[in-house]
Amino acid sequence: MRLSRYFLPTMKDTPREAEIVSHRLMLRAGMMQQSSAGIYSWLPLGFKVLKRIEQIVREEQNAAGWNEVLMPTIQPADLWRESGRYDDYGKEMLRITDRHERDMLYGPTNEEQITDIFRAHVRSYRELPGRLYHIQWKFRDEVRPRFGVMRGREFLMKDAYSFDIDKDAARLAYNRQFVAYLRTFDRLGLKAIPMAADSGPIGGDMSHEFIILAETGESEVFCHKDWLTTDAVPADVDYEGDLQPIVDACLARYAATDEKHDAASCPVGESDLVHTRGIEVGHIFYFGTKYSAPLGAKVAGPDGKETEVHMGSYGVGVSRLVGGIIEASHDENGIVWPEQVAPFHIGLVNLKVGDSACDAATEDLYAKLGTAGVDVLMDDSSDRPGAKLATMDLIGLPWQIVVGPRGLANGVVEVKNRKTGEREEMSPEAALNRFAG
Amino acid sequence: MRLSRYFLPTMKDTPREAEIVSHRLMLRAGMMQQSSAGIYSWLPLGFKVLKRIEQIVREEQNAAGWNEVLMPTIQPADLWRESGRYDDYGKEMLRITDRHERDMLYGPTNEEQITDIFRAHVRSYRELPGRLYHIQWKFRDEVRPRFGVMRGREFLMKDAYSFDIDKDAARLAYNRQFVAYLRTFDRLGLKAIPMAADSGPIGGDMSHEFIILAETGESEVFCHKDWLTTDAVPADVDYEGDLQPIVDACLARYAATDEKHDAASCPVGESDLVHTRGIEVGHIFYFGTKYSAPLGAKVAGPDGKETEVHMGSYGVGVSRLVGGIIEASHDENGIVWPEQVAPFHIGLVNLKVGDSACDAATEDLYAKLGTAGVDVLMDDSSDRPGAKLATMDLIGLPWQIVVGPRGLANGVVEVKNRKTGEREEMSPEAALNRFAG
Structure with a gap:
């Protein structure tokens, strides 16, 4: 969605x-x-x-x-x-x-x-x-x-x-x-x-x-x-x-x-x-x-x-x-939703909507996760990055994938576990495999 | 069921x-x-x-x-x-x-x-x-x-x-x-x-x-x-x-x-x-x-x-x-339910509960259809055969598979289309393949 x-x-x-x-x-x-x-x-x-x-x-x-x-x-x-x-x-x-x-x-x-x-x-x-x-x-x-x-x-x-x-x-x-x-x-x-x-x-x-x-x-x-x-x-x-x-x-x-x-x-x-x-x-x-x-x-x-x-x-x-x-x-x-009842499994955040690299990477992940049957909420709004991350924490989806211009320049997105707060950087492909594998 | x-x-x-x-x-x-x-x-x-x-x-x-x-x-x-x-x-x-x-x-x-x-x-x-x-x-x-x-x-x-x-x-x-x-x-x-x-x-x-x-x-x-x-x-x-x-x-x-x-x-x-x-x-x-x-x-x-x-x-x-x-x-x-809204896809009728051949054939079909994800209502009651068939017609499931002693002696069950009334005799295996294939 x-x-x-x-x-x-x-x-x-x-x-x-x-x-x-x-x-x-x-x-x-x-x-x-x-x-x-x-x-x-x-x-x-x-x-x-x-x-x-x-x-x-x-x-x-x-x-x-x-x-x-x-x-x-x-x-x-x-x-x-x-x-x-x-x-x-x-x-x-x-x-x-x-x-x-x-x-x-x-x-x-x-x-x-x-x-x-x-x-x-x-x-x-x-x-x-x-x-x-x-x-x-x-x-x-x-x-x-x-x-x-x-x-x-x-x-x-x-x-x-x-x-x-x-x-x-x-x-x-x-x-x-x-x-x-x-x-x-x-x-x-x-x-x-x-x-x-x-x-x-x-x-x-x-x-x-x-x-x-x-x-x-x-x-x-x-x-x-x-x-x-x-x-x-x-x-x-x-x-x-x-x-x-x-x-x-x-x-x-x-x-x-x-x-x-x-x-x-x-x-x-x-x-x-x-x-x-x-x-x-x-x-x-x-x-x-x-x-x-x-x-x-x-x-x-x-x-x-x-x-x-x-x-x-x-x-x-x-x-x-x-x-x-x-x-x-x-x-x-x-x-912090338990996975079994979470409204979506992943919150996918495009930190900079309008940036072509961010848009392409986010849309690509969204499409592929959807095809794999993973229920994803994609933040494609033009809110400030801080507000987007706060909203994702507020609504408590088990996982967040954060796509930003700085990370992408290094070939990575950030995957965050909402419950533990642990963050991990990985390539978009690795993120995809993590959840759609 | x-x-x-x-x-x-x-x-x-x-x-x-x-x-x-x-x-x-x-x-x-x-x-x-x-x-x-x-x-x-x-x-x-x-x-x-x-x-x-x-x-x-x-x-x-x-x-x-x-x-x-x-x-x-x-x-x-x-x-x-x-x-x-x-x-x-x-x-x-x-x-x-x-x-x-x-x-x-x-x-x-x-x-x-x-x-x-x-x-x-x-x-x-x-x-x-x-x-x-x-x-x-x-x-x-x-x-x-x-x-x-x-x-x-x-x-x-x-x-x-x-x-x-x-x-x-x-x-x-x-x-x-x-x-x-x-x-x-x-x-x-x-x-x-x-x-x-x-x-x-x-x-x-x-x-x-x-x-x-x-x-x-x-x-x-x-x-x-x-x-x-x-x-x-x-x-x-x-x-x-x-x-x-x-x-x-x-x-x-x-x-x-x-x-x-x-x-x-x-x-x-x-x-x-x-x-x-x-x-x-x-x-x-x-x-x-x-x-x-x-x-x-x-x-x-x-x-x-x-x-x-x-x-x-x-x-x-x-x-x-x-x-x-x-x-x-x-x-x-x-x-006569359209398939899309039918409460079950198949009504599986054991005409003679207690007959070991009928019981075995019916239970085997029921188990295998269930495993294949087909939604089956199995009549395992001791009602008379006529009453069972009338009930199946009344509740209108799209297909009926009828297992009886006479058919089984010849190696067949009867498959009936509720809408057209067409009946076809076939082996239990063929019936299974028809619906679970």
């Missing part, structure tokens, strides 16, 4: 309303724009990151055996009256009346709706397990939305659901999602730690939060220092196999949020305990028949008797992750 | 509420389920088709030079008060009050919001042209939603916008979208005909509808018979070049909706005129400064003077297209 044809409205100044670093950087890097309190438009750079994250989440859900569906954003209130949550939910639920005076709502979550789909079609235990997910916008009318996409009102979430004949079968689904989450966050370049959690308003008695470590995180967390060095993520998973050992190994390593941590009873000695901060990016629940009972989601068992299905739900905050990744990966100059 | 792990709740009976064939077939094929009037959940098969269409639309928008963004579904009413449309829109707009008693709405379209983004960032004619689009759910509170996704309340739309210094420049954007639409619908396997249109409530004085021919379509249309045989779509387009000749060649060939057609003044003789039906799937508008003026979207021109930008908007009904394609492509047995 040529910067001259890309809508990237970066800002020099730190926007006043932004209290945390990810919010500041997303606005400064032209990733998004506020539409109203807690509601944002995603501009091209932010949109691309959002889609990369969504795709990784999707691939891991598919790999774990879930079928993707898409439920609508607007739900009928009657369904929530069936479960009893219509009144429970309070003011966070955005309630709507349509032109025929029917009560509707903008879904904050989808347990009722997915149960409605299930009960309409599934009759027999032979059709189990039921494993459905979707990635859809949700709305929670937060009283005080803030921190940008970290606590917005309209937000993108992956929510998966499982339907099983009993708790033992439901645990298999739970374990699959547990492992899928380890893999998902790892692919996103994050260290995510599962921690025992209260199940909150969704209810249930088996529940874990996945928390990524970030010094600027919202919650205090405590974990064994092994978490910082050990890789908990299995490289290759057979989802048909027994996943309990993977789950057990994780849970054996101490980790707890402030609310659950008790210094007196903590099994980890002080020298092995890390006290840091984190951000919740995923939450998994088993909640038995909490929804299947009131909504009448039953199947006939092998003995012909009807039984209420056991359910679980599994959420990942997709739009929140954009902010979460920035909280976990930035420096004083801007964002 | 194994059917045993896929959520495909097909129905034998024609649902009563479905008046048109696409609605009936989408319900019978387990593609979607109604949530409330005019609001649907997309089940796995329908979701996959929706995503295929969306991706083709996206690729052609990107090729034409548009940047993808994503605006939220919930918009502030104040923005629509600025343009004057808040009151104009009437009851089709879903109006919402949030917990702080602020007036919001579920966007039926995004002219105001995209203009708000533009005016916040663009100051100079040098930053033009502005070319942004998104693919997002919209809501129109239809008084009587019907025809399934063809006239739903919550629907997915691609809406693109252009910002230019004057009408001549805006025409270049308009022409790009015109050509992108020809290409998009062609890739979707549709014959889409641009017809001069009234610009309706969006306003403006240059506007075309793109209408696909389908006998079951909602509107009467008239066109020169050349439209049925001539390919209007340029194979390779240079969007930087002059597109006017392509547009002019299209518009020279007569086509008009019932409202615009006048038998007395029609330039086409009766023997050359086709009278048929069609479905609107796209609509493009140029509307000058209709929104930039009230919203104050101005840029400084070369002379330093501020001038209001000239805008256009360009819509494609993505979810509507799922129904539209079915209206244009089905037979008495079910859907």
Whole structure:
């Protein structure tokens, strides 16, 4: 992509309303724009990151055996009256009346709706397990939305659901999602730690939060220092196999949020305990028949008797992750994208547009990298060199290739690693081979 | 995908509420389920088709030079008060009050919001042209939603916008979208005909509808018979070049909706005129400064003077297209997907699950086709052979490979083309080479 044809409205100044670093950087890097309190438009750079994250989440859900569906954003209130949550939910639920005076709502979550789909079609235990997910916008009318996409009102979430004949079968689904989450966050370049959690308003008695470590995180967390060095993520998973050992190994390593941590009873000695901060990016629940009972989601068992299905739900905050990744990966100059979610792989900077040697070398690299399938953002603007380099650092692409007249006179361009700051001079051909080889 | 792990709740009976064939077939094929009037959940098969269409639309928008963004579904009413449309829109707009008693709405379209983004960032004619689009759910509170996704309340739309210094420049954007639409619908396997249109409530004085021919379509249309045989779509387009000749060649060939057609003044003789039906799937508008003026979207021109930008908007009904394609492509047995949007390329049917020869041959084909990157739905269920074949016809995958004990005894499987109904017997190896060659 040529910067001259890309809508990237970066800002020099730190926007006043932004209290945390990810919010500041997303606005400064032209990733998004506020539409109203807690509601944002995603501009091209932010949109691309959002889609990369969504795709990784999707691939891991598919790999774990879930079928993707898409439920609508607007739900009928009657369904929530069936479960009893219509009144429970309070003011966070955005309630709507349509032109025929029917009560509707903008879904904050989808347990009722997915149960409605299930009960309409599934009759027999032979059709189990039921494993459905979707990635859809949700709305929670937060009283005080803030921190940008970290606590917005309209937000993108992956929510998966499982339907099983009993708790033992439901645990298999739970374990699959547990492992899928380890893999998902790892692919996103994050260290995510599962921690025992209260199940909150969704209810249930088996529940874990996945928390990524970030010094600027919202919650205090405590974990064994092994978490910082050990890789908990299995490289290759057979989802048909027994996943309990993977789950057990994780849970054996101490980790707890402030609310659950008790210094007196903590099994980890002080020298092995890390006290840091984190951000919740995923939450998994088993909640038995909490929804299947009131909504009448039953199947006939092998003995012909009807039984209420056991359910679980599994959420990942997709739009929140954009902010979460920035909280976990930035420096004083801007964002540092992990390669897997970077909006472009390389920022190619022509320091002196109009200089024929610079133009030719940059265009040549751009064309050849593009042919090789490398996603490149080429700065072909007439900004000052300093501004160009600052923008590239701000938007945080993993690599920069800087083409300038002085270097070219010596036959070299500069290749910079955004994360380490390391720079290396090499011929344009060598740079090409580095990335397109 | 194994059917045993896929959520495909097909129905034998024609649902009563479905008046048109696409609605009936989408319900019978387990593609979607109604949530409330005019609001649907997309089940796995329908979701996959929706995503295929969306991706083709996206690729052609990107090729034409548009940047993808994503605006939220919930918009502030104040923005629509600025343009004057808040009151104009009437009851089709879903109006919402949030917990702080602020007036919001579920966007039926995004002219105001995209203009708000533009005016916040663009100051100079040098930053033009502005070319942004998104693919997002919209809501129109239809008084009587019907025809399934063809006239739903919550629907997915691609809406693109252009910002230019004057009408001549805006025409270049308009022409790009015109050509992108020809290409998009062609890739979707549709014959889409641009017809001069009234610009309706969006306003403006240059506007075309793109209408696909389908006998079951909602509107009467008239066109020169050349439209049925001539390919209007340029194979390779240079969007930087002059597109006017392509547009002019299209518009020279007569086509008009019932409202615009006048038998007395029609330039086409009766023997050359086709009278048929069609479905609107796209609509493009140029509307000058209709929104930039009230919203104050101005840029400084070369002379330093501020001038209001000239805008256009360009819509494609993505979810509507799922129904539209079915209206244009089905037979008495079910859907006939064009290859480009088919949810799977091949339906692989094991007629006798449990027969070791059938199981081995089917699993071997499934594994090898998968390795070759062919998207296959394998029916590994224990349904009766007749039911399996009927389901495959119903869901309309372009090809079927049928593995049965009698054929295998002779060393053959049956390959069926869903569209033509042609069947061919060949060895499993030959079938593999046909599709994975």
